[in-house]
Amino acid sequence: MDLAAPAGSRAGPSRWLALDRSTPLWALLALVLVVLVLLPLAWLLASSLRGAEGITLRHYLTLATEPQYLQAVRYTLLLGLGVGLLSALVGAPMGWLVARTDLPGKRVIRALVLASFVTPPYLGAFAWTMLAGPNAGFLNKLFRDLTGAEGHLVNIFTTGGLIFVMFLYSYPYVFTMVANALELIPSELEEAAQMLGAGRSRTALSITLPLAAPALTGGFILGFLQALTLFGSPAILAMPAGVHTITTRIWALFQYPPRVEVAAALSLPLLLVAALLLALQRGWLGRKGYATVGGRGAARQVIPLGPWRWPALGFCLLLLALAVGFPYLILAKAAMVRAWAQPLTWENLTFQNLQFTWEYGATREALWNTLKLGILSATAGVGLATAIAYIVNRGLLRGAHVLTFLATAPIAIPGVVLAVGLFVAYTQPPLVLYGTVWILFVAYLTKEMPIGYAQADATFRGIHPELEDASRILGAGRVRALLDVTVPLARSGVVAAWCFIFIGAIRELSASILLFTSQSRVISVVIFDLKEEGHFGAIAVLGLLLLALTFLVVLGMERVAGRSILGSRE
């Protein structure tokens, strides 16, 4: 005892000292997050209240009295509802089919879902103008040729068309959430229900569905948020029909004469709706509890589809053809021909699009900027998200739950809104970042923080602190224990987070469109510029290049991680 006592008292202080030494690091990282998220929002609010004569509500009054703004808000909400419902209704069954049933070709389906996730929504919208424009669209021409009918089958320049195209690139969120949740729900409850005499459908309705419900509503909300925050798709499909959404309105308010204050005021309804949705979901989830979703060693029953196997596969493949197959085929055609609407003949074939795209000075510079920004923001983002998730999971700082909130909050900040805040914050001293790629870096880092954090958080939840504690008892400091024990265990989760941020940054348009200058163009902005002047061939070349580039990087990282980033645990 006498010998043990001093040893114990020595161990005590050293443990605290170790904690003390790393605490400033955690505090600093937390501070970075606070500045990243709160600074643009504070500027946004301040800017929306700023008038020549001091604080004013005039800009909000403008919103309330000029009907075009309310019209944009109503239209955006309508889109959100449509996209959310459609994404949930299609993405969830698909997630269930892949996670739980004996559906054939699951690997292919997952790869194609990843392809639709990687496709920038504006590129999909652009491809669909070539597929389903009422007169020149490929599908409508085919329809007229086959049926001899006049008129068109589908018109993409309508509200329905816009909802459809937004849904095509939003459903992967629902798919992933539902598939992941179902893979974690053990089959025991379902088996119990069946032993108690419930049939398949009864089991599905009373056990599986309620358990998957949080993922389902989460998916609906993500779809809704996507529709709220997208800029490129409505700019390509709604504006030609004379309709604005909130995001395109905000962007238009930056044109000369700029009305940044009104843009800031118009940002707030968007922010509020998004935040409200998230709060609702959180409250609802909070009551339901996730206790059964533990998944450690749970065996999952594979549900045989029987005769439904092939129709189910057909359903999945049809969706993937619409999201990936047709769009990339028409892009490939447009890349190779002189006139995209003319048939594929020798006469029409050309290498000129390729050559023009390569020689156009902006292209290479923009590709380089995009790649650089993707890698930088993914690396910094993963570092920060992982550190924050670690702080929260190990309770290293007081008030850590505030950090969770801050790391998740940007999901409710549309890119355009974030850009307005960043524009105001960083076009004036002390820190003038506007005009450099660093303002885009800050935007991407902030915007992609939630997805990085969600991944990192899930990873640390799965790694019990016991292992780290063991290492600490053996004398390692906290940072050392983290690097030697936890990081290797967290590797695959961290790589997945890196990929998500990278993809998000590569396809970002809505914030970039307000923040770029001629010194800091990225590929999405170049594509948007080319679209406005109608250079279809060059856009197609760039779009395909972007897809190839993203896939290469993601596949390489998946190799490192040793698993699919869309969460297959097979």
Place this chain on the structure above:
Amino acid sequence: MRSSRSSIPLILALAAAVLMAARPAPGADPRLEAAKREGKVTWYTSVALTTAERIAKLFESAFGVPVAVNRTGSQRVLQRVLQEAQAGIKVVDVIQTSDAGHFVLLKSKGLLARYIPAGTEGFPAAFKDRDGSYLGWRATLSVIAYNPKLVPAAEAPRSWKDLLQPKWKGKLVKAHPGYSGIIATGMLALVKEFSWDYFRQLAKNGPMIVQSANDPAQVVASGERPVAADGAEYFLYSQRKKGNPLAIVYPAEGVPLVISPTAIARDAPHPAAARLFTDFIFTKAVQQLMADREGLYVPHPEVTYPADKPKLKDLKLLQVDAEELESRNQELKRTFAEIFGV
């Protein structure tokens, strides 16, 4: 873009001509040396991207100074210039848009440097600024166009008023004055002629609204909409030359003539290169190339035009002066948004 291969000799010949005309006498030209030291020239322009790239390449091969082309719509160019000036970012050297009103505004804000390019004394007065802060570099007509494969010539619209007929409902495409200076200027000219009522009635035919004055060419050629209610004539002309199914209508009621000025930014980071570039784009060789290859009208009095382009003196031209464009800019954009929704 059918003619690319067959026209390579032509391009080479033109390039050689440009080189001969523009290259200074051997020996040290201090201006060229200064431009080379500056290393590049940054050009914000609204001319069609293909045109801009071609001129940039010619300049680089003549002087060894690369041109960073930033091509977007006139109104976006203005937005960029003003945003960057406000943030104190000095990037742009040469500013060129198709909305002469922009130059009145930029000049009043003190953002332009005075510079009168060499050899431009004999240019028509309509292209010149009193103080030499800017100079019209090219002129474009805003015209009607249609797809002759889908619309027989006998049924095609012949005048602006023809576009109001109900038979064009859902068949028209129109570009945006909030993007394009050609469209902004052209619309104001028509508003002065016919009042806003003309556009209120046009809106009833539900035109598809695109951004650039060059985009209608692609929309009409693809057949998505068979008739363009406005658009840049030079781009339609050069696209037709490349074999696209396009026919151009020069309405007898009057054709808006849009003069696109160019200027050097006061805070240009490469001022010597900017002056060299400005001189270059006003040389007869380059101006002739713009007329021959791009179908543009230019201020240089000695330039000759392709035989299949109408002579400006044969058309009834509608013009708006720069001051009026500047003073009615807001009215134009607001009323357009009110009528067409975006």
